[in-house]
Amino acid sequence: MVQFSQSVKFFRSSAVRDLMSVAIKPDVISFAGGMPGNELFPVSEMEELYAQLPLAEKQMAFQYGPTPGYPPLLDSLTDYLRRKGFPVDKNKLLITTGSLQAIYILTKIFIDPGNIIVTENPSFVGALSAFSSFQAALHSIPLRSDGIDCAMLESYLKSDEAQNVKFIYLTPNFHNPAGILYSRENRRKVAEIAGRFGVPVIEDDAYGELYFEKEMKELVTPLKVLYEDTCTICTVGSFSKIVGPGFRLGWMLVPPEIYKQAELCKQSIDACSPNFTQVLADAFLRSGKMEVYIEKLREIYRKRKNSMVAAIKRYFPEEVGWNDPQGGFYIWCSVPSSVNVIEVLQKCMEQGAIYVIGQTFDPDAKDTTHFRLSFSNTPEEKIEEGIRILGNVLKQSLKMEK
């Protein structure tokens, strides 16, 4: 018989994936997947850019690259991050096979079985599965409308158990799934606390570019830009939301001593990230077309969010709570505990609309009163129809409870 390692007992499945496969059916309105709509990808821009590349660069696209990344992309991404204020000279940049791999690598270099990771509750399901695969113990701190509960964080870090905390994992910008943005004050506090207790922060900034209004630009400034000298910060970012997830490209910007281990670790996982998509991403960045494209996305996602909010106001019963996000992909909803969120989802699926239940994003897998709606990959005209279905099922469910 085949004997598996201890770690397989800790593997955590992502229910999102199963729902995403349902989403492939064209007749289902999906608010499930945390991904851009297929119709939004810069297909023709990319085709044009590739066609113009010299043959030598096209050939490089087929070849192995250095583990840290395709050198021209490292250069162009460094310039891009420098313009955003990131401390690129004091840190090192590593291109990863998606930002999940960046999180996975950092977990591998920091976590032995039983070590503790502090997460938000709710938290990104991909990160939770990476953490669990290393047999980490998760201690989750509730998320408020302006960020993590800093009083609870501080109180926990004072406890004896917290000696065993290896890092704090945070998503300050347009949180997945909670949709919130950390306030300036919360950013300052959390960095100060992490610095005081000497705990590194992994900052996940997959959504920071996707604010809806120009005035927001200042408010999404990453911790790494603001508090580099206050605590140890490893920032991970992604091309998935601003080019396409199919490129499988992300990055980490980390202090040199962490980079050194991360690079060795990546050598053992997949040797290097795909050069083919790195060549394309580099061409996109250098052309200046990426910034134009992101501007277009902001406008589209703002409209989709507005459509969803308008439909929620129209169709959701008042007992259902929700937030109005200022960027990103998600609206996070809460229902009274009398509502069975799994039954509601099943009825919605029968009627042609899907989303993801809160349990998926709960580090303790206990949540029964939330669900996540993604507006990113559904055209405006379908959003109202899907929210109408969901609203009616929720109303029925609440009525039955009375």
Added chain:
Amino acid sequence: MVQFSQSVKFFRSSAVRDLMSVAIKPDVISFAGGMPGNELFPVSEMEELYAQLPLAEKQMAFQYGPTPGYPPLLDSLTDYLRRKGFPVDKNKLLITTGSLQAIYILTKIFIDPGNIIVTENPSFVGALSAFSSFQAALHSIPLRSDGIDCAMLESYLKSDEAQNVKFIYLTPNFHNPAGILYSRENRRKVAEIAGRFGVPVIEDDAYGELYFEKEMKELVTPLKVLYEDTCTICTVGSFSKIVGPGFRLGWMLVPPEIYKQAELCKQSIDACSPNFTQVLADAFLRSGKMEVYIEKLREIYRKRKNSMVAAIKRYFPEEVGWNDPQGGFYIWCSVPSSVNVIEVLQKCMEQGAIYVIGQTFDPDAKDTTHFRLSFSNTPEEKIEEGIRILGNVLKQSLKMEK
């Protein structure tokens, strides 16, 4: 201070990578990298195929795919493997981010710290780094000209220590770095022994397609095809050598119970392999152009190998041993223990030729009497020049010893 996990102490750097970065200098003749020559990639074929794809498929290339792989590629690769005799119906196929990731995933699901992996000596440096990153203990068995030493394998598996062996890692076809091909008899024996002791085999078949003569076709039949019912076999394969490493695409064909854990594991590492290159690889496979392309590669690599063998015969001192491979990328050379292989490499680098020393491929990192020459990414006209340099340095080194 940052505290790292135990595993970082076991990270193993691949010296090959550093040499590959030297190889980027155009004036150095490199026999170092185990990669196709840039000029060989099917750049125009792929551009043509992509241009012909319907828009919906191009859009899918930018999107997340299911963790097991882009469904059309899973189908086309299944057909391809079925034609080669693989038991595709009794097993499950998982597309991975390069075949190294397949090896890494299998290591993660089988190995706890201190568990033993039996490897060949020498062995693929990427696999060794994956194994070490999980704190595996490596027990290496010498490789002979017809495969692993089966008597030593059997004797070791009888020992008490071997209770702790979790799998055997083998490369029966055109071994990296040893260049050898397992004989039919050695294949039979090793499968029989693995089955008798109940130890799974990880079979790495990255090079099986690259035989030089048509008559070889039967001799490269993988263990998985021949001995599926004799022992548990996980076969890993790669698109790196038959399309391009920059695609970062590999696969594993494994029993369903192993697949289940491997798929969950992959979810935690990078969620899915790059859809962009999966769409391209699928188009390449379906078009029938891949088989034509591989045929062309066989011819080119055969010529390059012949050039290298001719130059070795001409320039190497007779004290240097080497093999004449029937496929793959590599010639494995041995020198008398009086020769300092590191000094020889340094002198060669000064004179404009590089390769990789044997220590890199030794699980115990002790080898001082071998080096690996790769003929795959050097045009014929440069091969003679590089081997002349190496031959002269070797002659000098041997003379100095006398």
